[in-house]
Amino acid sequence: MATGIPQRRVLRTDIPGPRSAELHARKIAAVASGVGTTLPAYVVRAGGGIVVDVDDNHLIDFGSGIAVTSVGNSAPRVVDAVRAQVEDFTHTCFMITPYESYVAVAERLNDLTPGDHEKRTALFISGAEAVENAVKIARHHTGRSAVVAFDHAYHGRTNLTMALTAKNMPYKHRFGPFAGEIHRVPMAYPYRWPSGSATCADQAFEAFTTAVRVQVGSDNVAAVIVEPIQGEGGFIVPAPGFLHRVAEWCRDEGILLIADEIQTGFCRTGDWFASTHERIVPDLITTAKGIAGGLPLAAVTGRAEIMDSVHTGGLGGTYGGNPIACAAALAAIDTMHAEDLCGKARRIEAIMRPRLDTLVERYDQLGEARGRGAMLAVEFAEPTPALAGAVSAACHRAGLITLTAGTFGNVLRFLPPLVIGEDLLTEGLDILDAAFQEVL
Template sequence: MNAVTTTDSIAASTTDLPQRRHLATTIPGPRSQQLMAAKQTAVALGVGTTMPVFAARAAGGVVEDVDGNVLIDLGSGIAVTTVGSSAPRVVDAVRDQVGRFTHTCFMVTPYESYVQVATRLNALAPGTHEKRTALFNSGAEAVENAIKIARVHTGRQAVVAFDHAYHGRTNLTMALTAKSMPYKHGFGPFAPEVYRAPLSYPYRDGDIDGTAAARRATSLIEKQVGADNVAAVIIEPIQGEGGFIVPAAGFLAALAAWCRDNGVIFIADEVQTGFARTGAMFACEHENVVPDLLVSAKGIAGGLPLSAVTGRADVMDAPHVGGLGGTYGGNPLACAAALAVMDTIEADGLIGRARQIETLMTGRLRDLQTRQSRLGDVRGRGAMIAVEIVHPGGTDPDPDTTKAVAAFAHAHGVIVLTCGTHGNVLRFLPPLTISDDLLHEALDIIEAAFDATAGGHA
């Protein structure tokens, strides 16, 4: 791994878009307002938006809207533009590929870049065992295929997911997802043979350590499902939409050991946590956990649709020929982008950069926590950091303040997202190419938001 590149040089190399916040109008500006009005008549109501602005271009750690406002990006398109928007290697690779061919379908006339991506993923995924990879389009599609593979390999049907989990919006992945609104409400019935176990949630678990929390989960599985019926246990090593919950140390390892002892496939859903986001290539590496199957997407291809299932060769090879695939899975443009993303992470030292971002952000946020008791918990790894917002003097969730802080940040040119089962978690997913100056400026605005929403009181 090369030495960590300075953030200013990374950001400057991406484009001529200045890496600074700039408000040309109030937010939203007039052109964004016009486009939002057009959206209401053209786009299905069920497709919502977080920000009231329309993007015109983006680069590095900023997004410029159609009114000329330049916003600091602490969302990365929900952890997708991890190597920065318009990353130079990605742009060059896609331009080159689009000039050669855009599609043939790998299942009809295959192409080398698909095999290259699979080979790289097999090498990067944890474990020294022989591996195989299959490529798909979205995180949800990859999760569904991981479940298919596990069921064929084990000959079992039951699948166990966890409290606060998010795995997607398709029928099966809605069943795996815990939160009803807005993901599941009114869309049932859902796929059968899906069960839920309690997660390790250190902020709300009291004195329960990781090993004890794993025993709590596996005991419930044994009693309510039966280990011999379970094809797979699927878990996000750090939960995403559920609130950026980092399980207590030992939880993932104990869970994986139980799976091995009972012939259950352990699936790590690294859709949001993968590709250097947490200061490791994959988040399960922090706990020295080697999953049987690993699901990746989001940051894999710099913004192009691509996902993957990577895992033990004997498990991955269980489905019959023709049982896995899809028309667009492993599209050549996305494969070219993915190879460029992996090159960028290595060449620019972005795993190390993620750790630097963690130190900067958690330092600032924990300092703010000493002055604002509404910051109940500061947690996360790498550039996947969150604060859980509660009512002062306790741990009761405070979604109203969370919404108000996010709205203040949006109005002042900072893209920030919320999450959590109770909607009381503010999450930060900056691109790894963002500069320290932009991070500090964004956090200054977050601090001002807490002051403004509390009248200056903690």
């Protein structure tokens, strides 16, 4: 990883500093108030594990723009590829006059995603758009309309994806009515399962199959959509074996399985895709976030016979598979291979997980540490957001970017860039430790 930014934390002002405060006042006056800001430290540069703000504070990044800059901000291969593409052309619309990079990204995704079956890919702009199109494809192929989603799910902010998303505030509140034929079933959430983690997988699977058969009707279901690790819901890792049983049952019932790997994909969990950990091969897989080093790109990849069942012209969009984003994606994937970012994600887990487990042992207020690779979290036992928010705010003041999550807002989630240096990772964990001492 080459970056011109010194990989060390530097605090020259309070966080946020005075210039950030000035910009934030402009933001309040110009930007719709519905667009929130977690940490109003306005950024001018970023690279590796460091984000630099307008007051020249160098902050340690444990957020990666919500799992987007996995290869690091302004990764050299991505910068070079984007610069070259901008000089050639910025847009033609692939549906009008196509270009090779779109095809090359599709080829890479067909090769990288789980399963050795023949696949096809379509490119889009955002994760929500990919999910919308996966549902369209599933409904078209099966001739069925119902879609089943899980408790604690997050799939996006469009009308259909809000219907799939479980959490009301802030994502759904007063934005309805939502798209119909969406049905929700329990997630195998070991920490919060009423009878305990030992019975979670069996009971959750029984609840899932009963709900689909009795309340919806298996013959009416086009697809079951699931995040192999739930993201916004709190980095919930399903009980062992649950998703594999769901996948087998769906196959037996003629129901398509859509894996939403928008946050988990591209080395984040220590493998290219989190579905691999769960021993599932989805019929359709949605990707975005880490795919293109920070540029907007998303995809649906699936079995060829399913993807090709849609009539010509039924899929697409003006900006889907923009050539600049495609160039960035090819460079980002090259970086993941060249720098073994799956291995680096596993190394991040090896460093972070023992420290998080120690925090859980030390503080009664914490209930569980969990996650895989560089997608890790701690959950507070009390289902309220106050303590998680207070600890995160203390981290921000000390120059560490952290995020909260969870249906109850009581989870601290950690998504460092996969290229972060181990010294920065350790310093960030020291700051987190101090934040817990300050708040608890």
